[in-house]
Amino acid sequence: MNINLKSYIKTLFAVKSVQVTFQGLLSICILLSLLACQHQEEKEADVHTEKEATSTSQLKALAEMKYISHTSMDLAVDINFQGGGPAYLSVYSKYVRENNDHWKINYDSRLLASYMINSQIRQEIAIPQHLTRLLVQVWFYDDRAPVSKEILIDKRLSIQL
Template sequence: MKNLKLSMSLIVGLSLSLGLAGCGGGGSGGSSASGNGGQPPSAPATSTPEPSTPSVTPLTTAEIEAPEGLAFTSAFAMDLSVNLDQFQQQKAYISVYSDYRQTENNQWQINYNSRVLGSSVNNGVFNKALTLPQHLEKVLVQVWFYDTSIEPITREVTVAEQVSL
């Protein structure tokens, strides 16, 4: 029994000794041949003057002034009316785009991900109130017909309260 206790003590002591020796004695994990305790060499000290920053006094919201006539809205309401008398019997679909450009050969290059409206046209008539971002000045309106023998109607319109095509 005494031998068993002594054997266990030796095994535990030896395990602890090997475990601690494997850790490298603490520090930043690992040993280093350079003898600096495992720390990376430091860069030589250089003295660079810090740029001076001008002092800015913070404003309160009561001190902020907005230009006269500034509307604090980020959206604009536009009523779009389309009347296609000559195509009353044709099924059609209308799309409104905000990101597009006209190429040199007068074709429209449209970012189809910029569609702000997509809807059906019933009996050649479409009326809808749109809410558009305030920064838009113009949009592209396109009417596509289910009958592919009819060319789509494409118009660039200036954003206004009431737009009719």
């Protein structure tokens, strides 16, 4: 509501024909109440604007805030279906799937490299928080072709290849 109540009240008293009656007093009270509401809205609007900080020092964080940018992930991989190990597990963050279903991998984006003696492995890895997906790839020490799986990052994940 954007009524110029002050002007309206001035107008009322400017009209000589207005008689100070009970009804008139009631109108004035209502008008004054509306005036108070408008002021309150303006005050709330001011508070809302003041909340957008312009400098870091104006921020207020929670006490437990940690200023680090990584999360951890508990990853379990099972290759029993592939006939088990020995094998080598790698986890990458930069890769592209090409038209022929081949994974083109940036080998400098490895988060984990691990020898697998048995069919299963569990590792905890730290991941930059802006990442959402990773590629898990397992190579074997024989003629078996490597297997790959893209995963969504989660706190704890078990996959079967």
